[in-house]
Amino acid sequence: MSERYSRQILFSGIGEKGQHTLGEKHVLLIGAGALGSANAELLVRAGVGKLTIVDRDYVEESNLQRQQLYTEKDVEQKLPKAAAAKKHLEEINSDTEVKVHVIDATAQSLQPLVPDVDLIMDATDNFETRLILNDLSHKYNIPWIFGACVGSFGMSYTIIPGKTPCLNCLLRTIPLQGMTCETSGIIGPAVQMTVAYQSAEALKILTENRGALRETFVSFDLWSGQFQSIKTGRSKKEDCLTCGTAASYPFLQPENSTKTAVLCGRETVQVRPPNPVDLELERLGRDFSAMGYEVKANPYLVSAQKDAERIVVFKDGRALVHGTKDIVHAKSVYQRLMG
Template sequence: MESIPDEERFDRQVRFAGLGERGQRVLGESRVLLVGCGALGGVLAQILVRAGVGSLVLVDRDIVEPSNLPRQVLFDEEDALRGTPKVLAASAALARIGGPTELVPHAAHLDVRNLDPLAAGCDLILDGTDNLETRYLLNDFALERGLPWVYAGVVGSGGLVLPVIPGRGACLRCFFPEAPPAGSLPTCDSQGVILPAVSLVASLAAGIGMRLLVDPDGVVPRLFELDAWGGTPRHLAAARDPGCPACGLGRRDFLHRAPAPQPVVLCGRNTVQIPPSTAGSDPGRLERVAGRLEGTVEGLVCTRTLLRFENDGLRITLFSDGRALIEGTDDPDRARAIYDRTVGS
């Protein structure tokens, strides 16, 4: 198929003084790790692909569902009806944009066991996640490797953006030293979220990320607070806290923590994720489980990447990396019980 020449594709972009031909060349030579392909991650990914980033490593653990469609721009009804893994649906949508970007999708739960290989060769990490645990891990990893990353979070009509540049300014734990008690923070489930807020926060995070690649000295570390409904943006100076557990005291609590394979209730979802066992992946597991369950469960579907079925009023999706999503409950104990009963512990 005929492709559009880069000089034609990026003509208007290179005319921007902050980028120019040199900046476009740097973008084209850069490799970015994007963790999360949902609301924020979808907008971030689309901007980076359209901007011509050289390689984009996409990591997401989730599947597309109908409630994603009002705010997650890379997915359509067919993705939701099929329950397609988000990272695969996102990669397919991004590939249709065309351009020089190499897409490297990984349908996986990011943790200390796979972060290092996933981030290998990357120049920047962008945050499209929905939980502080993963963000603290990214923060530790970035500080340890001297790698810039951009924190972004959105709920309701507003959100936050913080560029973290090791050795310059604050890190995430300067502002949030410890994870707050469960249920104490507003979530998309409790307050909802609107696409204008997602787009606003993701656009600023993407712009800062692009500048970190082409002009890192020009980025001033600040915590940006945005509101798409009230229209009152503000920013706070991001001076490093000498008492910060991570960048001040040098602790890497989340990077050096042994992975705990505990069920996780997903943000804004009536869904529990069962993490993979520490035994590692088993390529033939999906077919074996499907063969054992055939005739005993409803709606059994098995593909190369996932196994899906319904049982006891719940929908279970088992992935090739050993993870499972139990949809229809927010009770980790019930989710683990039906997982053990059907899939096996």
């Protein structure tokens, strides 16, 4: 066994057998931003056999404060995050096979990538994609690890099909949605702590130490010093459409994905959420203002503009992203600002 992993092998929870097993495993990582780049680096340094990364974005200067894998040169070259991650990860450990896909993570694009993986890692920034991962995990019986962070707050949960409640179940009992990094900012330590919880669970699964897995939903606020570890057993619902007795995997169906359409004759893309919502427009306007957008509002909509980017959001969650005909870009803007 390589000297590279000698200190990890000395850890009784892994040992030589665990290290060998880890080197045969394949992880699918969705997202190469803050959580994604840090998880990717930890897994590659640990010696995972194969890592597949999916991300649709490119490296920007504002990423460097918390996305530890990237450099100013990546920003100058406007490299896709997945491509930049591959470059740096292969310099860290050439023994790990790193494959990347610069694509939007949808039910259609992800489904072909899932069947031969041992673990799915969540490093996304929106719940639509996470619910797709949740369905894929259960359809193909592959564990996945949820993680999210914003401000000084973070949370993580490990989902094992057939054993734990799924994300769809948890959303009924634990308030998970709300702030985004765009509206509330984020500090690096919140990223690192979330990644620590995620990657530790990943190592347990990948070295086949499932008996050591944490069985609680963890959340914390590093700024206030608060910490919660919530038992989730009672959250599991028999009627859940993802993990229940009559599972139908609703988030893999095209009709349940965010709808987009380029408006005829205009550089504008309309984005609609899967289901109508009832937004608090006054609060949304304040959030946009805090992000440096020029905001105009009335009882029916909020219009926010910063530089060349302009988005108009209606009370039912529908939005018009102006200045583009690129559906993937418009969807990215929508999810970045709306969560």
